[in-house]
Amino acid sequence: MFKDALEGVARSMGGALTGLGSIGSFFVQSVYLSLRRPFKMNYIFKQMEFIGVNSLLVVVITGIFTGMVLALQSSYGFRKFGAEGMVGAIVALSMTRELGPVLTSLMVTGRAGSAMTAELGTMRVTEQIDAITVMALNPIKYLVSPRVIASFLMLPVLTAISNFVGIIGGYLVGVKLLGINEGAFVNKIEKILGLEDIYNGLIKAAVFGVIMSVICCYKGFNTKGGAEGVGRATTEAVVASSLTILVSDYILTSLMF
Amino acid sequence: MDNVAVRINDLHKSFGDQVVLDGIDLEIETGKITVIIGKSGGGKSVLLKHIIGLLKPDAGEIWVDGTEITALNEHGLNEVRKKFGVLFQDAALFDSMNVYENVAFPLREHTNYPEREIDRTVEERLRQVSLLGFAGKMPSELSGGMRKRVGLARALVLDPEIILFDEPTSALDPIISLTILDLIKETQTRLKKTYIVISHDILGMFRIADKVAMLYDGRIIEYGTPFEIRRSTREEMQEFLKATKIPGFTGGQS
Numbered sequence: 001m002f003k004d005a006l007e008g009v010a011r012s013m014g015g016a017l018t019g020l021g022s023i024g025s026f027f028v029q030s031v032y033l034s035l036r037r038p039f040k041m042n043y044i045f046k047q048m049e050f051i052g053v054n055s056l057l058v059v060v061i062t063g064i065f066t067g068m069v070l071a072l073q074s075s076y077g078f079r080k081f082g083a084e085g086m087v088g089a090i091v092a093l094s095m096t097r098e099l100g101p102v103l104t105s106l107m108v109t110g111r112a113g114s115a116m117t118a119e120l121g122t123m124r125v126t127e128q129i130d131a132i133t134v135m136a137l138n139p140i141k142y143l144v145s146p147r148v149i150a151s152f153l154m155l156p157v158l159t160a161i162s163n164f165v166g167i168i169g170g171y172l173v174g175v176k177l178l179g180i181n182e183g184a185f186v187n188k189i190e191k192i193l194g195l196e197d198i199y200n201g202l203i204k205a206a207v208f209g210v211i212m213s214v215i216c217c218y219k220g221f222n223t224k225g226g227a228e229g230v231g232r233a234t235t236e237a238v239v240a241s242s243l244t245i246l247v248s249d250y251i252l253t254s255l256m257f
Numbered sequence: 258m259d260n261v262a263v264r265i266n267d268l269h270k271s272f273g274d275q276v277v278l279d280g281i282d283l284e285i286e287t288g289k290i291t292v293i294i295g296k297s298g299g300g301k302s303v304l305l306k307h308i309i310g311l312l313k314p315d316a317g318e319i320w321v322d323g324t325e326i327t328a329l330n331e332h333g334l335n336e337v338r339k340k341f342g343v344l345f346q347d348a349a350l351f352d353s354m355n356v357y358e359n360v361a362f363p364l365r366e367h368t369n370y371p372e373r374e375i376d377r378t379v380e381e382r383l384r385q386v387s388l389l390g391f392a393g394k395m396p397s398e399l400s401g402g403m404r405k406r407v408g409l410a411r412a413l414v415l416d417p418e419i420i421l422f423d424e425p426t427s428a429l430d431p432i433i434s435l436t437i438l439d440l441i442k443e444t445q446t447r448l449k450k451t452y453i454v455i456s457h458d459i460l461g462m463f464r465i466a467d468k469v470a471m472l473y474d475g476r477i478i479e480y481g482t483p484f485e486i487r488r489s490t491r492e493e494m495q496e497f498l499k500a501t502k503i504p505g506f507t508g509g510q511s
Contacts, residue, residue, distance in 0.1 A: 127349040134309050134343045135363050136335040 026140075026218045031210070033138065034145040034152075043146035051112045051147070051213075052154030056161070058107050063162030066099050067091055067169030075178050084174075085184030089192040091170030092163075096193065096201045097257065100163040102249055105155060105208035109241045113216040116147055117237035120220025121230035129221065144217040148210060155209030156202040163201065200256045207252060208245045215241045261320075262287040262419055262451040263308060268317030270303060277303050279475030281317070285468075290445055290452040292462040295472030296497070301455040302346075304472065305423055308453070309341055310334040322418070339367070342417035346424045348408030350396040356383070357392040360411045367415060382410040386440060402433035409440065413448070422454040426461050434458070438465050459497060463487070471497070 074090045120143060123129050132139040167189070174180045219237035223229045261284045268281040277300040285291045295301050306312040307319060310326055319326050326337050350359050360379045364370055370378070383389045386406035396404055405425060412420055425441060426434035442465040445452050456462050462469065463483045471479040471486065473493050479486055486494065 123351075126347055126352075127345045128351055130306075130311055131343070131345060131349040131351070133311060134338055134341060135366065136338040137366055138331075 022222075023215070023218050026144075026221070027214050029140050030144045030148050030214055030217065033141045034148050039149075040142065040146055043142065044149050047146045047150035048154055050115075051108065051150050052157060055108050055111050055154075055158060058111055059104050059158045059162050060165050062103050062107050063095070063100065063165040064169035066103060066162075067095060067166030067171075068173045070094055070099070070166070071170040071173040071178070075174060075180065084178075084180045085188055087174045087178075087180055088167075088170060088185035089188040091174070092167050092189045092193045093197060095163045095166035095170075096197045098201070098249075098253070100159045100166060101155075101201045101205040101208060102245065104159045104162045105205060105212060105245050106242055108151075108155065108158065108209075109212045109216070109238055109245065112151075113212045113241050114234050114238050116213065116216040117220040117223075117234045118230055120144075120217055121223030121233045124221060124223045125226055125229060139221075144214075144221070147217055148213045151209035151213035152206050153209075155205040155212075159202055159205035160198075163198070203256070204249065204252050207248065211244050211248060212241045215244060260287045261285065262322065263453070264318075264320040265304075265308075266318040266320075268304075268307060268319065269315045270300075270307065270312065271315055276475055278307075278314070278317075281472075281475070281477055283470055283477050283480065285451065285453055287451050288449050289467040290442070290454060290465050291468045291470065292454045292456060292466040293470045293472055293477075294456055294459050294462055294497070297457050299472055300475055301457075301472055302423060305421055305453075305455050309338060309343060309421060339415075340418045342412035342415065342420040344405065344408045344412045344420070344422045344425060346427060347401075348396075348404040350404055350407055350411070352396045354396075355392070356388065356394050356396070356399070356407050359396070359407060360414055363411065363415050378414065379410075382414050383407075385413075385444065386410045400433075402429050402437060405429070405437055406440065409437075409444070413444065416448075417450065419451040419453065422452065422456075424456055424458075425454060426456065426458045434461055435464075441465055 070091045071087050075084055075087045078084050078086050078090075120129070123143070129139045129143070132142055171185065175182045175185050216237040219233045219240070223233040225232075263283075263285040265281050265283045265285075268278050269276075270278040281304060283293075293301055293304065303312060307314055307327075308321070310329070314327055317327070321337050322340060324333075324337055326334060329337065350356075351362065354362065357379055360382055361375050364375050364378060368375075379392070380389065383392060386409055388403060388406055388410070391399065391403065391407075396407070399407065422441065425437055429437065438461050441452065441454070445465075454462065454465070466483050469479075469481065469483050469486045470477050471489075471494055479489050479491055479494050481489075487498065489495070
């Protein structure tokens with residue numbers, strides 16, 4: 001019986017490792033093919049539009065409300081110390097270092113990542129991916145690389161926009177609504193917010209973009225079992241991407257700052 | 258030797274405990290229509306996917322035009338795949354592209370044709386399948402039969418040596434089925450390429466086949482002209498023929 005249990009554990013570990021191995025090789029292939037000529041520019045632009053431009057509204061709304069609520073919450077705390085002038089700096093730091101990249105990536109995962117999995121999953125079950133393969137072409141080059149490149153490029157742009165509108169949101173609530181001194185608000189941001197806070201946040205966003213697009217494409221590529229399979233793959237992709245983003249956020253943050 | 262396009266030797270494939278292919282031996286002749294029939298779920302698609310290198314066998318060999326393909330890597334397989342055109346079961350048209358772009362796709366990726374030449378070739382192919390007026394339509398706007406015709410145009414566009422058909426008449430009404438079969442026969446007669454068709458539609462297949470192979474329990478149990486197949490005394494073959502109730506069998510030469 002003990003032997004059976006041991007075998008069971010070994011088998012599931014083997015399964016997990018195989019899974020890890022195959023997503024690993026998928027990741028390597030996607031990145032390698034993304035860096036190699038020829039670049040499929042029309043495919044990349046199409047994905048940049050889908051992932052970037054079309055996510056703009058969602059990202060702006062997320063960013064502005066996050067900045068607003070941050071100002072509201074932090075002013076409550078700082079008021080106890082009479083340090084309300086710090087609200088601007090806290091909003092700016094939180095947005096650029098943490099909430100801008102993470103929330104943007106999570107929103108884009110929900111909006112564009114899920115669509116990637118659903119589209120590629122449908123292409124898998126309707127044999128469109130096989131059709132590309134039998135045309136002696138690499139489907140990863142045509143379907144995955146453009147999405148990875150577009151995510152890598154667009155996530156930092158979206159994050160920068162989110163940071164900006166977040167700080168504006170914080171300003172509106174802090175200065176206009178709660179009456180914090182405008183000079184103190186802006187001055188503290190200028191003093192405390194460094195350039196590296198901003199670009200480290202943007203680097204995180206680019207990494208999250210790659211993580212999200214590779215996981216979502218991988219799940220789509222390995223979809224099995226018709227419409228139900230596509231639904232299942234999409235759910236799994238969004239959950240796996242979101243969790244991986246959050247875990248890697250901690251790791252990246254501890255390495256960067 | 259020269260007139261064999263695809264040679265399959267003792268091909269085995271299992272998925273878990275389920276044995277799907279159990280020692281397939283088959284020689285497919287160049288320039289003929291060979292139909293592989295068998296019941297649904299009997300491994301026909303699996304066999305087709307082996308021929309094009311989408312699946313690796315557990316054991317056995319597949320020779321395409323003098324090259325053994327089971328040991329090839331993706332790069333080697335891609336060289337072999339350039340000899341193939343495939344019409345998938347549901348046509349597998351790219352639904353993000355319109356009809357024109359679907360047919361033009363292999364040309365754009367594998368040739369350096371100028372736009373004018375691509376235009377001309379796509380037009381010609383669409384005319385062959387009587388869909389010239391539908392170039393701007395999206396696949397979702399087409400009926401099943403039309404999608405298969407576009408799929409055929411796309412499969413033929415690079416003039417491949419071997420064309421594979423996965424259930425070309427499935428999910429089509431009898432009349433549309435006939436037009437697809439006639440189109441297959443007509444293009445083959447004109448182009449003289451090797452056509453490999455897998456299907457369970459035995460009645461339709463006798464209409465176009467030069468050779469018929471019967472796949473049963475993971476093996477080829479009968480292989481010959483439609484005439485020979487019809488006269489087969491094997492019980493499984495007779496059962497299959499009876500089940501399709503052929504009233505007055507036509508087509509196929511002895």
